[in-house]
Amino acid sequence: MDLPTIPAAPGTPPCGPPTLGDDGWVVTRHADVLAALTDSRCVVPPVPDGPAGTLAWLRASVSRFSPPGRHAARRAVGVAALDAPDPGELRRAAERLTERILDRPSEENMTPARRVPLLVLAERLGLADPAAAATEVVAVAAAYHPGADPAAARRADRAVAALLALSPQAPAEVTANRLGLLVQAADATAGLIDAAVRHGRAAPDGLATAMLLAEVLRLDPPVRLTRRVAADALSLGGRAVRAGDRLLLRFDAANRDPAVFPDPDRFRAGPAGPVLTFGAGPRGCPGERHALALATGVVDVLRRASGALSEGSRR
Numbered sequence: 001m002d003l004p005t006i007p008a009a010p011g012t013p014p015c016g017p018p019t020l021g022d023d024g025w026v027v028t029r030h031a032d033v034l035a036a037l038t039d040s041r042c043v044v045p046p047v048p049d050g051p052a053g054t055l056a057w058l059r060a061s062v063s064r065f066s067p068p069g070r071h072a073a074r075r076a077v078g079v080a081a082l083d084a085p086d087p088g089e090l091r092r093a094a095e096r097l098t099e100r101i102l103d104r105p106s107e108e109n110m111t112p113a114r115r116v117p118l119l120v121l122a123e124r125l126g127l128a129d130p131a132a133a134a135t136e137v138v139a140v141a142a143a144y145h146p147g148a149d150p151a152a153a154r155r156a157d158r159a160v161a162a163l164l165a166l167s168p169q170a171p172a173e174v175t176a177n178r179l180g181l182l183v184q185a186a187d188a189t190a191g192l193i194d195a196a197v198r199h200g201r202a203a204p205d206g207l208a209t210a211m212l213l214a215e216v217l218r219l220d221p222p223v224r225l226t227r228r229v230a231a232d233a234l235s236l237g238g239r240a241v242r243a244g245d246r247l248l249l250r251f252d253a254a255n256r257d258p259a260v261f262p263d264p265d266r267f268r269a270g271p272a273g274p275v276l277t278f279g280a281g282p283r284g285c286p287g288e289r290h291a292l293a294l295a296t297g298v299v300d301v302l303r304r305a306s307g308a309l310s311e312g313s314r315r
């Protein structure tokens, strides 16, 4: 099978020892990124709280941005909610919905990549109107990470209020962490699907969607980096990191570390390696299987529709 090369996206730093830049330490080697993700001295940067029902409140209530002492209990809420949807069933639901959208494109205001995962998850999480919820989740996702522009943050405040009104009755922190699943799922899953369809055009005929997704996650990750701050001094990749230093953990660079992936830019058709795009350690993505199931369902249908995958072949 003649497998393509996927060059690093512009802005991906080369792999090497940590370097100190304007935004803190840039960490690019696979071993260093993994060490930071699994070191309890490297904590998620704190976020300010805000009035109940706002975007700032949501951020401060979800496990994703929680300090170490609050993280585990909040994460358990999301993990419990993810227990119910069986990934095989999610994939089939994503396929059915994508086929329906392709049959009636004029009725849609979002691409299947964006809409299908959110509709399927919102329905499984019991939101009253999954289609309305999907629109609101996109608005929250646009401002979710701290530092969003003020207009997007105001729109996200209204969207959080709308999502709370659509959510089943539950304690506020439970509702926040269930909504957190949808927001975390939104951009990353859509980005994976879009990239898989794009790179799939250059892939050999009939390449299984699971393999395509695995390599797209490595070579064109929809989440390119994450952030930590050092709670204590530590040594990372031979560098002395001081307490309070910021760390930029670059998944995009680490996934091309030649020490782990020989011939790193070339698409591989073998078993998936230790790709870091879903993170690792106690804060690693709890939705990995769900993301892959949903993306497989959508990408299979889109590839079959474009002729890149023969009828009946999947995964």
Ligand code: HEM
Pocket (backbone or CB within 6 Å): 062, 063, 064, 065, 075, 078, 082, 121, 180, 181, 182, 184, 185, 188, 189, 192, 222, 223, 226, 227, 276, 277, 278, 279, 280, 282, 283, 284, 285, 286, 287, 288, 290, 291
């Ligand atoms: C291709 C799709 C996805 C990618 C690449 C991705 C990636 C990640 C990464 C890298 C983290 C950890 C961030 C860090 O440690 O700083 C994370 C956390 C998280 N993800 Fe995902 N994710 C995806 C889809 C999903 C989906 C579908 C769900 C839910 C159904 C989800 C739910 C979460 C949650 C709740 C967290 C926070 C976990 C915690 O607080 O411990 N993600 N994700």
